[in-house]
Amino acid sequence: MQGCRAVAIDKVIEVPYALEIPVGPQHPALHEPLLLKAYADGEEVIKVEVHTGYNHRGIEKLAEKNSFYRDIFIVSRVCGICNGVHANCYVRAVEQILGIEPSPRAKYLRVLAMELERIHSHMLINAVMAEIIGFDSLFMNIMRDREYIMKSKEIVTGNRVSADYMIFGGVRRDLNSEKVDKLKKLLDRVIPRIKYYKKLFMEDETILKRLVDVGVVKPSEATLYGLLGPAARASGIKIDVRASDKYDAYGEIPFNVIVRNECDAWARMMVRWDEALESAEMVKYILDHLPQDEKAVPDERRLPRRFPPGEAYARVEAPRGELIYYVMSDGKPMPYRVKIRTPSVHNILNTAKFYIGYSIADLPVILTSWDPCISCMERLTIIDLKTGERRKVPMKELAGGGKKWVNPRYSL
Amino acid sequence: MEKENKSNGKAKIIRYTPWLVHFNTGACNGCDIEVLAALTPFYDVERFGIKLAPSIRHGDILVVTGAVTKKAGERLKRLYEQMPSPKFVIAVGTCACTGGVFAKSYNVYAGADKVVPVDMYIPGCPPRPEAIIDGIAKLLKKLEQS
Known part of the structure; x- marks a missing residue:
């Protein structure tokens, strides 16, 4: 300083x-x-x-030049890692304009996809951190166990990374009981590994020496500079859109907002491990409590082709923090404006x-x-x-x- | 664009241990994490002797992801010029092949082949790690025959 x-x-x-x-x-x-x-x-x-x-890449301009439906695919390519979150945010904003509501089963499935994404994102950045501090074998190990999550994501959404899972009024694939069993097995394998890595980050001397007391952000600075997501939560600021907005099915699924008070790089990584565990528990809860009787996949031929004029805000908690979409429609097949504000x-x-x-x-x-x-x-x-x-x-x-x-x- | 390094027979020397250099020219990270997955234990390209090079000057194969934005395009060209010959370029992902969803944007060249000569295209959004490994293995086979 x-x-x-x-x-x-x-x-x-x-x-x-x-x-x-x-x-x-x-x-x-x-x-x-x-x-x-x-x-x-x-x-x-x-x-x-x-x-x-x-x-x-000029995505906001591109979104204005393409139809509402094509924009789902464009916005999910803003970021490959959090593509489901981007698509979900955009889709919910347009659903507000259209005035349609997905079924509870679809809402649960959306949360399922987004939480799997959060786990893989958090594991990835922790692996990168291990690599950065010269701990290559840990990097390789975390990346190997991350493949279980990628496999689960593939089972749920149909693709490992960009799956384009969200559609207005629901999701594009449903789960059956076989897939649920597979997912549970994969989760049972990955949860002990995440716990082990968390323990490692807490106890390993090399990691502690490189991370503790590095990059300290005081709580007052975190609010002053508008930090979001795990970066803010590691400085003791309890902000989480999932908890405050309760969008999709987050109101029905129990989870804790992880906050730490150490304020340094180590705390930020630990928040991510804790959140990954929390997300894994949420995924388990969703698999057990998936609403059975409704249809999650809307008939895409019957979706509205006319979009009324209007505007909508939506926000979600991406793996990196609060993500905001503002969508404005003037009655044409293409949106008048799509504004994206990402946490990064x-x-x-x-x-x-x-x-x-x-x-x-x-x-x-x-x-x-x-x-x-x-x-x-x-x-x-x-x-x-x-x-x-x-x-x-x-x-x-x-x-x-x-x-x-x-x-x-x-x-x- | 000319491909000066194909016929002189030198290409054979890299076929056992090609070193990759990865350059993101405005990708969404989807392809990048799949390239990364291909490098890490589950898929593991190191069994083909492939390794990430620490610097472009040690690289044999340039792996390009992304739709090549105008700002990154200059960099890509200069990176290519700095690579020692023989050198090869792999375009990973639909964006690097043709521009993908970003093809009509005002700020992209839409395709790595607009800037540097490309030897292997791996389409997909993102391509699976298996596809990436397959592409690299096919390129190596091509080198063997050259």
Whole structure:
């Protein structure tokens, strides 16, 4: 924090820490295109710039040019990891405009798909964190056990990742008792593993040394900078849209909102483990209490083709925090406006301050602890005007030249 | 676009241990996590000697995901130029093949082949890890015959 004041020297050494970007909800080696430029005085980070725009695909404009039905497929490709959540949010907003309500069984199935997504997202980011701190075998183990969840997701929705499960008035596939039995078996295998990893994160010395007291965000700062999701809940802020809005079937399914008060990177990862366990319990509850008599899959030929003028807000709790959709219809087959506000916007752009004062090796740890989702973030038109500056160090930025500057173990 | 590195016979030297470099040019992460799943124990491409390279300058195969946004497109081109020859490009996912749902957007080139020469297309949204492994294995077979 006092980094800026403490620099009495006349020049700042720019470490071209070309995060191109290794750290995502993914593998560090999977370059997600975000650039963090860190300025360091020796080992200490004194300034971080967030450069974005590599992933801007113009989705909001695209949504205005396509019909309401096609937009389901477009918005679920905002982010591949939380695609069900995006689609659910959009579909609920349009359902408000149409005035239709899915059956209770469909609502339960939607929650089932979204909670499976939350488990796999949280396991993924914890695996990435293990990789970042150099714990490769743990990374591989978590990724192996994550495959059980991917398999369950495939059984429920029909595809491992992007399944386009949501449709106006329900879902697009139903479960039968055979599938429910399979899902229960898979869950029984994965829950002990999640518990084991949680224990590992609590007890392992290497993990504790790298994560504890790194990237501390005080509760007042978390609210001031508008952090969302696990990043806020790890700072003691109890916000969860599932609990406050009780959308879909969340009002009927019991769950706890996980809050921790340690405020550091470790707490954020622990919140994710606890939430994964909580979600696994929710999935179990849903499988036991699935309403039996209604139809979950609407007849797609009978869905309304005319959309009345109107506007609607919807919000959901994505794995990374609160996700908001605003949909406006002017009576045409295409929406007049679709506005998307994703949690990663807050969690990445507003947090450049929290790197200051830590060492360069902590930088990837702190970045990973926000669970950055670059593809979510960059529907925004954030145009970087300083192109001239970028041209000075193009190759290093591009090819991860920063690796020359830091220990390869901690670089990405 | 010219493919200068195909006929000189050097391609054979990488067929036992091709090193991958993954570049996200504006993908939704769906393909990225499937590439990742292909690299990790359940699917495990390391049994083919395939490994992620730490830097583009060590890479043999560039795995491109995403619809190639205009800003990332420049980067993709420069990345390709920095790779040592022989070099190959795999386009993973419908977006990298043709642009997918984003093809008509104002900010994408819609397809990796608009920017760099592509040797193998793996369509799917996202392609399953099996499909990705199949694509890589087929490319390696092609190298053997070249």
